[in-house]
Amino acid sequence: MSELMNEIEGIYAVWLREAKIYVREKERLISSVISPLLWIFAFGAGVGSTVNVIDGYSYQVFIYPGIAVMAVLFTSLFYGIYIIWDRKLDFLKEVLVAPVSRASVFAGKMLGGATDAMVQVIFLLIIGLFINVPLTPLVVIKAFLMLLLISIAMVSIGLVIGANLNSPEGFSLVINFVMWPMFFFSGALFPVGNLPSWLERATYVNPLTYGVDALRGIILGINHFPVYYDAAIMLLFALLAMAAGVLSFRRM
């Protein structure tokens, strides 16, 4: 019992540190607000003026779920780079030598990253209200949970990469090869149904496709697969990513 309490306090300690630093590093907070704004207004409005209305929604509203997923994807994956800095500057040694399991250290970091991403999600949901995205309270809750699940999966992937690399430059390189294909082949910017068939197949092996599909289903009622099916696949993917994360932290 006290063992369990120790682990929980360990998770809390690691998370609390991440949360405090997130709030104190103003650049991190500011970029969380600015970047989704840019995407929705610059991209959504710009490209949207050349694209027809899709399924009865303006392009800006149509890509809103995709932008939300993208914001979570970027923030979450890039969070893994902090673990490299922590290691470089030895902040992590104190945690690694503490009598808490590596699974707990991972959980604390993972929740820290998810917290960053979810603060951004809150801003996004508020923006959504102003651009006529049909958000009811129930939709907001469902969307929030779905994005949390996506964030947990992606933070875990970022941490796996961060834990296995030693340089921030290496991290940026690897993350670009993970992030952009995942984003482009997820249907975030266009409906999957309209794609050539080889591309369509590429989207089906991409876990993020199911995240985007679920969110579009939840918010706009446009989905390719049943939402529970999307959510189940995302959950499975998140579990695998977390397991890989714990293993990577054990080897660190």
Next chain:
Amino acid sequence: MVIKTEGLTKKYGKITAVEGLNLEVEEGEIFGLLGPNGAGKTTLISMLCTILKPTSGRAWVNGFDVLKESGKVRKSIGIVFQAPSVDDLLTGRENLAMHNLLFGVPRGIRKQRIDEVLSIVNLEKRADDLVNTYSGGMRRRLELARGIMHHPKILFLDEPTLGLDPQTREHIWAYISDLAEKECMTVMLTTHYMEEAEQLCDRVAIIDYGKIVALDSPQTLKNKIAGDVVKIKQKVRDVETIKKLEYVKNVQEKDGLLYISIKNASKHLQDLLVHTGPIDFVEVRSGTLNDVFLYYTGREIRESEGEGGFWERVMKR
């Protein structure tokens, strides 16, 4: 035996940082590791506190195998790393609070412990400032406070007082001795400061190129090798005559100077100077661990510096 190693070895590619080390440290002992830069002190401590895997050999800390029971080892120890590891963007107090949570200090005594260690290192006034506003020495003090806060059974200190002013250093020595005695805590520390080793340590291991070259109490080591040291510069070099004198224990030559260890300078100096012939320079002092080190390794420990990285690493994220 609180710490025990058997043939403990760590290799980094071609470099052997620690080589077949056999060591036993008793409970309640303050044990010093003395050696020049790159001797393998940090590597040894890192293996003992489970953050580095040995290439071969075994080690037990508090009776637990560092490889197979690393969790239990980590529950028994506290460590102050050579390189700073306090969190810049947290306040001093927040750093300590985080440590309390991570090391399972009972809830009821957390606040009291924080106040206690803050007062020992004299940081009460700055406790609520962010660490990135601290001076290098203040950070070091915070790390020390953190390392001792959970009253570990075994405390590892890697150059604990590097960069501290003399007053704080003595303060900390006193506290460590006191804690070791009261809580029967075992301390293993590395240092470049001879006085630190002499004042604080029950036993000292002199380590060079990953191997122990001498191990005993500072007093015994000094008596065996050093006694008093006469440093002279002869006009005509003649080491052999001096070596033959019965009260001379050891003669080392370095940079054209002779370091002559003799049993009792006040008794034998006059006679010694008769045998040395004309000289350009003479200096007499009582022997130190540095002379012991010189004897075993042919080099001096650079007293004033540690790993160059310390100050460079004190930087902002």
